[in-house]
Amino acid sequence: MEKIIDIDVQKLLSTLLYNPEDPVLFNSAFFFYFFALFLLCYLLFSGSKKGRVWVFTLFSLYFFYKACGYYVGLVILSAIVDFNLARWLHQAQRRSLRVFLLVFSIVVNIGLLFYFKYTDFFIGIINEVTAGHIRPLHLLLPIGISFYTFENLSYTIDVYRREIPPVDDFMDYLFFLSFFPKLMMGPIVRAADFIPQISQRYYLTAEDIGTGMYLIISGLFKKMVISDFIYLNFVQYIFDDPSKHTGLECLLGVYGYALVIYCDFSGYSDMAIGIARWTGFRIPPNFETPYRSASITEFWRRWHISLSSWLRDYLYIPLGGNRKGKVRQYINLALTMLIGGFWHGASWNFIFWGGLHGTALALDKVRLTWLKRSGMVFSGWGAILLKGLGILLTFHFVCFCWIFFKAATFHDAWALIHQVAYDFQPEIWKELYLGYRTVFALMLLGFGLHFLSASGGQHVMEKALARVPVWGSVAILVIFIWLLIQVKTTQPMIPIYFQF
Amino acid sequence: MPANNRSAHPFYIIAGTMVCLLALSSVNNSFSLQGYRFRKVDLLADIKKEIPARISKQRPLAQKPAPDTLHATDSLQAAQMPAHTRPSYDFMTYTGIQENFDTASAGMQHFLQALQELKEGKRRKVRIAYFGDSMIEGDLITSDLRDSLQAIFGGAGVGFVPVTSIVAAFRGTIRHTFSDNWTDYHFKNNPPEDVLLGLSGHAFFPEAESWAKYSPVQKRRLDRFKRVSVFYGPVAGNCNVAINNKVYTLTGTAPLNELSLRQDTLQRSVLLQYAGGEPLPFYGLSFESDTGIYVDNFSFRGISGVELGKLRSRMLQQMQRSHPYDLVVLHYGANVLFRPEATDYSWYQQLMQRVLASLRSNWPRTSFLIVGTADKAYKKADHYVTAPGVPALLKVQHALAQEHGTAYWNLYAAMGGEGSMTHWVEGDTILANKDYTHFNRHGAARVGALLYKAIMDEFKQEVHPYSGSY
Numbered sequence: 001m002e003k004i005i006d007i008d009v010q011k012l013l014s015t016l017l018y019n020p021e022d023p024v025l026f027n028s029a030f031f032f033y034f035f036a037l038f039l040l041c042y043l044l045f046s047g048s049k050k051g052r053v054w055v056f057t058l059f060s061l062y063f064f065y066k067a068c069g070y071y072v073g074l075v076i077l078s079a080i081v082d083f084n085l086a087r088w089l090h091q092a093q094r095r096s097l098r099v100f101l102l103v104f105s106i107v108v109n110i111g112l113l114f115y116f117k118y119t120d121f122f123i124g125i126i127n128e129v130t131a132g133h134i135r136p137l138h139l140l141l142p143i144g145i146s147f148y149t150f151e152n153l154s155y156t157i158d159v160y161r162r163e164i165p166p167v168d169d170f171m172d173y174l175f176f177l178s179f180f181p182k183l184m185m186g187p188i189v190r191a192a193d194f195i196p197q198i199s200q201r202y203y204l205t206a207e208d209i210g211t212g213m214y215l216i217i218s219g220l221f222k223k224m225v226i227s228d229f230i231y232l233n234f235v236q237y238i239f240d241d242p243s244k245h246t247g248l249e250c251l252l253g254v255y256g257y258a259l260v261i262y263c264d265f266s267g268y269s270d271m272a273i274g275i276a277r278w279t280g281f282r283i284p285p286n287f288e289t290p291y292r293s294a295s296i297t298e299f300w301r302r303w304h305i306s307l308s309s310w311l312r313d314y315l316y317i318p319l320g321g322n323r324k325g326k327v328r329q330y331i332n333l334a335l336t337m338l339i340g341g342f343w344h345g346a347s348w349n350f351i352f353w354g355g356l357h358g359t360a361l362a363l364d365k366v367r368l369t370w371l372k373r374s375g376m377v378f379s380g381w382g383a384i385l386l387k388g389l390g391i392l393l394t395f396h397f398v399c400f401c402w403i404f405f406k407a408a409t410f411h412d413a414w415a416l417i418h419q420v421a422y423d424f425q426p427e428i429w430k431e432l433y434l435g436y437r438t439v440f441a442l443m444l445l446g447f448g449l450h451f452l453s454a455s456g457g458q459h460v461m462e463k464a465l466a467r468v469p470v471w472g473s474v475a476i477l478v479i480f481i482w483l484l485i486q487v488k489t490t491q492p493m494i495p496i497y498f499q500f
Numbered sequence: 501m502p503a504n505n506r507s508a509h510p511f512y513i514i515a516g517t518m519v520c521l522l523a524l525s526s527v528n529n530s531f532s533l534q535g536y537r538f539r540k541v542d543l544l545a546d547i548k549k550e551i552p553a554r555i556s557k558q559r560p561l562a563q564k565p566a567p568d569t570l571h572a573t574d575s576l577q578a579a580q581m582p583a584h585t586r587p588s589y590d591f592m593t594y595t596g597i598q599e600n601f602d603t604a605s606a607g608m609q610h611f612l613q614a615l616q617e618l619k620e621g622k623r624r625k626v627r628i629a630y631f632g633d634s635m636i637e638g639d640l641i642t643s644d645l646r647d648s649l650q651a652i653f654g655g656a657g658v659g660f661v662p663v664t665s666i667v668a669a670f671r672g673t674i675r676h677t678f679s680d681n682w683t684d685y686h687f688k689n690n691p692p693e694d695v696l697l698g699l700s701g702h703a704f705f706p707e708a709e710s711w712a713k714y715s716p717v718q719k720r721r722l723d724r725f726k727r728v729s730v731f732y733g734p735v736a737g738n739c740n741v742a743i744n745n746k747v748y749t750l751t752g753t754a755p756l757n758e759l760s761l762r763q764d765t766l767q768r769s770v771l772l773q774y775a776g777g778e779p780l781p782f783y784g785l786s787f788e789s790d791t792g793i794y795v796d797n798f799s800f801r802g803i804s805g806v807e808l809g810k811l812r813s814r815m816l817q818q819m820q821r822s823h824p825y826d827l828v829v830l831h832y833g834a835n836v837l838f839r840p841e842a843t844d845y846s847w848y849q850q851l852m853q854r855v856l857a858s859l860r861s862n863w864p865r866t867s868f869l870i871v872g873t874a875d876k877a878y879k880k881a882d883h884y885v886t887a888p889g890v891p892a893l894l895k896v897q898h899a900l901a902q903e904h905g906t907a908y909w910n911l912y913a914a915m916g917g918e919g920s921m922t923h924w925v926e927g928d929t930i931l932a933n934k935d936y937t938h939f940n941r942h943g944a945a946r947v948g949a950l951l952y953k954a955i956m957d958e959f960k961q962e963v964h965p966y967s968g969s970y
Contacts, residue, residue, distance in 0.1 A: 029543050036518050039511035046507060138928075204506040212510065240933040241940065243670040244634065278510040418669060470509055474516035481521060485541050 018069035025184075026271045027224050027484070034063065035275070042279065046202040053175045053198065056279070060178035064144070067184065071142035074112065075178050081108055082152045083173040086159040086166040098160060105156040113149045116141055121346035144183045146343060150310055151177060155191040157314055164192045172198050181275040185268040187286040187306035194281070202280045210466025213473060214458065215274025217480055222267030224484050226446045231260045234439040239406050242416035247424030249432060250416045256439070257406050258399050259446045262290065265304065291398070291450055294390030296360045297368065299398060311340050330365065334358035344405070349413070353405045360397060518543070591898045592891065595914045595950075597869065597958045598898075599907040608907045611827040611867035612962040618653050618793065626653065626793045627824065629699065631808065632831035634801045635874065635938060638667040639674075641831075644948025646795035647721070649955075655792015656721040662784040663704035663712050663772075666801065673722055674787070675769075678712040685781075687800060687807040696733060696755055696815050698783035701800045701807060703733070705781055706774035714785060715769040725763040727790065728770050729823070731783040732757055739777035747775050756783070756818040786823065796825075804848065805832035809855040816862035825866055828859065831911075833873025833893055834937050840878035840887035845896040856904040868906035872897045874947070875912045875921035877936035884922045884936055914950045 015030060025031065038059045045051030064072040085105045092098050120136040127134055155173075158164045167173045176194050238245050238253030245253070266287035273283045286306050293299035300308045316336040322329040334355065341354015378386050407413035433440060468476065521543045530540040591598060599607030617623035628649075630642045639658070650656065658673045664684060668676040683705040685691030697703050716724050730741065732750055734757070739750045741759075744767050748759060763770070770785065788794050800807065808830075819825075836848050860868065872894045877884040894912055901908035916923065924931040924943055931943030939947060 032514070032518060032521075032543070036511070036514045039514055043508055043511050202507045204509065205504070206506055209506050209509050209513075213513070236934040240935065241938065243638070243667065244938070280507070415670065422669070470512045470516065473509075473513045474520060477513060477517040478520045478524075481517065482524075482541055486539055 016066075018066055026268070026275075027220060027488075030066075034059075034066075039278075042202075049199055050171075052202060053169075053171050056180075057171060057175045057178060060175070060180040060183070063180040063183060064178060068140075068143040071140075071145075074142050074145065075148060076174065078109065078112065078148065078152055079170070079174045079177045081105075082156055083167065083170050086156050089156065089159050090162075090166045102156065102160045106153065109149045109152050109156075113145055115139075116145055118342075118346045147182065147186050147188055148177050150188050150307075150314075151191065154188075154310060154314055158190075158192055164195075167191070167195055179276070179281075181272040181279075181281075182283070185265065185272065186304075187269050187272065187283060188310050189283055189306070193284070197281050200280065204278070204280060206466040207462070208277055208280075209473075210462045210464070210468075212274045212277040213465045213468075213476075214462045215270045215277065217477075219267040219270030219272075219274060220480070220484060222263035222270065222446075224267075225487050226442055227260045227263035227267060229487060230256050230439055230442055230446070231264075234436055235260055239408070239412070239416070242407075242412055242419055245419060246428055247420040247422070248426055248428060250419040251424075252432075252440075252443075254399050254403055254416070254420075255447075256443055257402055258291070258395075259443055259450075261402065261406075262287070262450070263446060289450055289453075291395050291447075292391060293394050294387045295364055295367075296357065296394055296397060297364045299394055300357070300361065307340070307343075311336050315339060326369070330362035333361045333365065337361060349404050349407065349410065352410075353401050356401045356404070591908065591910060592894065593913050593917065594910060595954070597907050597909045597954045598901075599958075607905065608827070608867045608869065608958055608962070610865055612959055614826040615653065615793075615959055616962075618791075624791045625655075625788070626826050627659075628793070628795045628827045628829060629798060629825040630795055630829045630831065631798045631800075631805070632829075632871075633799065633803050633805075633835055635834055636797055636831060636944075637799045637801060638670045639672065639797050640939065640941065640944035641948045641951070642795050642797040643673045644945045645952050646793075648949065648952040649793045649795065650721055652956075653793040655794055656789045657726065657787040657794065658722055659788065659794040660700070660784055660786045660796035660798070661714060662698075662700045662702055663782050664702075667799070673717060673719065675715040675717055676713070679710050681707045682710050682712075682782075683707070687803060687810055695781065696812055697810060698731065698756070698781075698815065699796075699811065699819060700784060700798045701803075701810075703781040703783060705779050707779070708774070708776075710774040711772060712785075713769060713771045714787070724768065725770060725787050727788050728761050728763055729786040729788070730759040730761075730772065731786070731823075732759065733781035733783075735778070735780055737778040739780055740775035742771075742773040742775045744769075744771050745773075750777075750780070754818050754822075755812075755814040756822065758822045802835055803832070804835045805830055806848070806851040806855060809851070809858060811858075813858070813862050816859070820863055820866070825863065827867045827869060828863065829869045829871060830906075831871040833897070834876065836893055837873065837876050837887055837889045837937075840876065840889055842889050843892035845889070845893050848893070849896045849900060852900050853903070856900060856906070860904055860906075868904070870897055870901045870906050870908050871951075872908060872910040872912055874937075874939070875915050875917070875919075875924075877919070877921040877925070884925070886918050886921065909951065909954055911947065911950075914954070915947075 038055075041055045041059070042052065045055045061072055061075070064075055082105060085101055089098055089101045089105075092101060116139050119139065123134045123136050126132055155164075159166050167176075172195060173191075175198060176189070176191055179189070179194070182189055235253050235256040238250055239257070242250050242253075269286035273285065276283050284305070286304060288302040288305070290299055290303035293302055316332055319332040319335060320328050321332060324332075335358070337354045337358030338351060339354070341350045341352070341357070344350045344353070403416055404410075404413050407416060465473070465476075521541060525542045531538055597608060611626070611628075614623060614626045618626045628645075630636065630645070632641075636642055643658075646659070661671075661674055661676060664678045664682050665671070665676065668678070685695045685697065685703045685705070687697065687701040691697065691703065695703050714725075716722055728743075730743070732739075732741075732752065734753045734755060735750050736753075740747050741750060742748070743761065744764065750757070750759065752758070772782075772785065786794075786796070836845065856868075873890060876887050876890055878887045890912060894910060898908055898910075900906075912920070915921070921932060921936050924939070925934060925936055929942060930940065931946060932939045
């Protein structure tokens with residue numbers, strides 16, 4: 001038997017340091033140790049608010065450091081700036097000063113985000129237009145900056161609107177901003193929801209334990225079993241070079257990607273919400289089975305809720321929302337989505353993706369207005385049929401948009417669409433099925449759970465998990481993680497290139 | 501703490517799970533069940549001391565250890581030595597073209613001489629037939645090689661294009677559309693005994709109103725057609741085709757015939773239509789100008805090169821009479837490495853020996869270049885590493901080159917050797933696809949440039965052995 005406890009101290013130390021090639025993920029062994037140690041310290045200091053805040057903040061900042069090195073300074077810096085700006089905003093009475101402070105906050109926050117995320121994109125455009133040779137900066141994007149920038153903004157805007165009072169204690173604000181469960185992939189948390197929970201004592205009911213456990217397990221399952229597996233073994237091959245694959249493969253690749261992005265993103269959100277719940281914080285759900293939406297308007301109420309509600313409250317409504325006439329409303333919608341698309345990344349693909357959704361939302365508003373005016377109401381089979389059609393149509397529209405979201409270039413996106421339209425080759429279905437059996441089984445499982453699971457199902461599971469004793473939970477988690485490791489370490493399937 | 505406060509439970513659950521998993525990690529917990537091997541759980545893998553890996557015996561040993569810098573200085577060294585006493589290279593690391601084999605055979609000799617004659621105006625054309633699999637589909641690699649060579653040696657035109665192609669829509673060097681009623685016999689669908697496959701591995705039979713249309717693209721040297729050749733099989737009775745609506749009666753009776761036309765300067769495109777008569781096989785069209793160098797892309801998805809054995813002597817010899825090639829490049833490997841950990845490729849060696857013997861005997865004067873497989877990575881314990889099959893296959897390919905006196909170029913070494921595919925996929929500039937096998941457009945351009953450089957280095961040495969500068 002090989003020697004087991006032969007630990008390499010050098011390696012152990014280097015594991016504790018920032019490594020740009022190895023970001024921390026909730027599904028890593030590192031996070032496991034980190035989380036255990038954190039829970040121990042948190043528990044030890046849970047008696048006092050100050051203890052909880054300091055322990056949580058220090059662990060969060062370390063987590064930040066581990067994920068993105070000295071960019072952790074940006075979080076602290078932006079916390080200092082916005083904490084103070086909000087206080088001055090609150091004290092100031094003169095309108096002009098208040099406006100100035102608000103604008104200053106927006107400029108600083110958006111400026112930072114722009115500098116890191118979009119500079120190269122605009123340098124590219126300038127180079128293109130002027131045939132110039134400005135050298136791109138190649139900056140590493142500080143992890144989480146898109147999320148905490150929006151959190152900072154919602155905070156200062158809320159204080160400006162006098163909807164909430166500013167936070168008294170700087171550490172509370174830093175705690176809110178750096179809260180590690182939501183660090184990398186959101187959800188975007190509002191200070192108004194979060195800050196009041198800080199002073200509540202650390203008290204968990206059986207239901208909290210059950211719900212947290214359910215969210216963590218289902219999140220890991222979505223992310224590692226469904227999303228990662230389908231992506232690595234099928235979807236990435238298709239999007240890598242759509243022209244090498246038949247239309248049928250491309251179409252299934254797009255369906256696969258729809259599941260991958262949902263499970264990846266919502267799985268991560270679930271884990272964040274579950275972990276937060278175990279530490280005594282409630283964060284509202286970020287996804288509510290979005291592909292079951294019967295219209296694009298509904299979709300955006302159920303997809304990445306923390307972002308879409310942020311865009312609504314801090315962009316769409318300030319732009320005028322629906323208060324300035326129909327035409328302005330449509331323009332506002334389109335603009336909001338365009339910016340929302342750009343938020344996802346610095347490329348024309350994301351802008352185009354946002355534009356498609358914005359246009360669809362505006363058209364859907366026209367439809368809704370028309371329905372309201374005509375007073376048409378469907379019931380019985382007609383309503384069910386219409387809803388089914390709506391779901392089918394919405395799902396396919398969203399899938400169509402994902403092509404642009406995922407494809408590396410417009411060229412690739414059009415190549416994929418070309419294959420589906422002109423080179424479908426349905427006759428290869430059998431070989432395809434035999435080649436990727438496991439992938440398709442998982443896709444079926446994923447979509448099956450998404451479309452068919454009853455909303456009460458989750459509740460029943462949470463209840464059941466709440467009743468399980470500690471040793472039972474340990475057993476469940478051990479077996480589950482063993483299963484995850486089996487899935488994670490399987491040899492990736494080698495892609496099939498169909499001859500004809 | 502009140503009795504019903506469960507705030508300690510998360511810690512108990514996580515700590516308990518961790519202890520169990522650590523305990524599990526300390527025993528060898530991998531086991532097999534009904535033939536399926538379950539993998540080991542090891543929570544300490546990241547921080548354990550690495551057990552030094554046993555030195556792999558599969559890696560072919562170098563003939564002679566050569567410094568990595570050899571390729572940087574070789575043109576100088578080689579320049580001062582007659583060809584036959586050149587240093588022997590380590591075929592696993594040398595990034596130039598290797599042709600220092602014992603067999604007194606042509607290597608690249610004929611081709612390099614042809615290039616020189618072309619350069620001096622003693623010869624009008626030089627042709628390269630570049631055979632490969634999906635790695636060169638859509639004119640990848642070949643388009644870059646062609647462009648670079650034509651820039652130096654002249655010539656304009658994309659060369660051979662088949663009648664139909666699965667990648668026509670994505671070929672950036674010509675616009676190509678066709679009707680869907682051509683019957684395509686090819687390497688993989690067991691053509692009838694009497695059907696003679698063309699060099700591309702296909703033979704296309706028309707039906708009423710079958711057509712294929714070709715248009716030039718807005719690229720250097722590809723933006724207009726000058727000379728168009730149609731390749732077709734023997735005519736037994738009477739067969740007509742229309743080219744840009746002008747009807748021609750085909751008369752050739754050889755296994756392969758060529759209808760060569762000068763492109764009407766008023767027409768941009770070429771529309772080939774079957775215009776009745778006895779159906780006979782069509783092979784494709786060739787787009788060249790009157791002089792210069794041409795690189796014909798013969799890609800066939802999913803093959804290992806063994807399939808070239810299906811090309812008949814009659815076809816090969818006739819091709820060489822009417823449309824001669826000076827260099828044949830054989831670029832295969834991706835489809836041989838379908839099991840990344842397999843290292844025995846003697847089966848491949850045996851099958852390819854027959855193919856090479858046939859090609860060599862039918863085209864005795866032509867130079868041959870075997871391109872050793874590109875690096876291919878596979879996932880092993882969370883990381884993508886070079887498949888053990890890669891060096892094993894390279895060894896076999898090198899042995900084939902040696903045995904048949906062909907030149908050899910190690911693409912794997914040129915890419916950067918061990919682990920290079922992982923860099924090509926994961927680097928800042930993405931050069932290859934996530935299957936860790938295929939190049940993307942940028943990667944293919946780089947390979948084309950590397951091969952061009954290797955050929956030019958060879959050309960400079962051969963043609964001006966004593967001057968050292970060119």
